[in-house]
Amino acid sequence: MNPDRTTPELHHPIPFNPVPAPLPVVPAGGAPEVTTIVLPDGRTVTGYTVPAAQPAPLTVKPPVSRAAVNIALGGIGFAAVCGGLFLLTAFITALTAFITQLVILAAVIFGGWIAVQVFGHRDHASGTTVNIRKATFKRNHFHG
Structure with missing residues (x-):
């Protein structure tokens, strides 16, 4: 702009030559078809x-989703583990039955030994015999 600002400065745009568009690629079979349209x-x-x-x-898309494949593989793995879990529970059940039979056998043997000790025939020579001869019972009390 002018420093005195009295006369405006005009700018005229300068036209430039645009870059021509690239030519269309002609296929090897020949030139593309030209069409004419009447408006x-x-x-x-x-x-x-x-x-x-x-x-x-x-x-x-794959016919089966990845989530479905993962769920199926998890089910197969769980089924494989279930066999082992079944064997483990069968082992625990058998072990419990075995321990129960041992306890019953010990009770029968120990109980039989106690029964023989209590009800068995005693040799009188080894025991103490107490003869109560002058015992007096007065009014349900024993006076020896």
């Missing part, structure tokens, strides 16, 4: 046909 107002437009845009191909 309703009588104008004629001529140009190359533009092929329709092809949508991007869809990604192919």
Whole structure:
């Protein structure tokens, strides 16, 4: 701008030559087809046909989802472990039955030994015999 600001400074745009568009690639089979269209107002437009845009191909989904595969593999693993768990529970059950039979056998043997000691025939020579001869019972009391 001018320092005195009395006369405005005009700027005129300078036209430039645009870069020409690249030529369309001609396929090896020959030149692309040229189409002419007549508009309703009588104008004629001529140009190359533009092929329709092809949508991007869809990604192919696997027939089974990964989550389903993981769940199935987990089920197979669980089924494999269940056999071992079944054997473990069978072992614990058998061990419990064995210990129960040992306790019953010990009770029978020990109980039989006690029964023989209590009810068995005693040799009188080894025991103490007490003869009560002058015992007196008065009013349900024993006076010896």
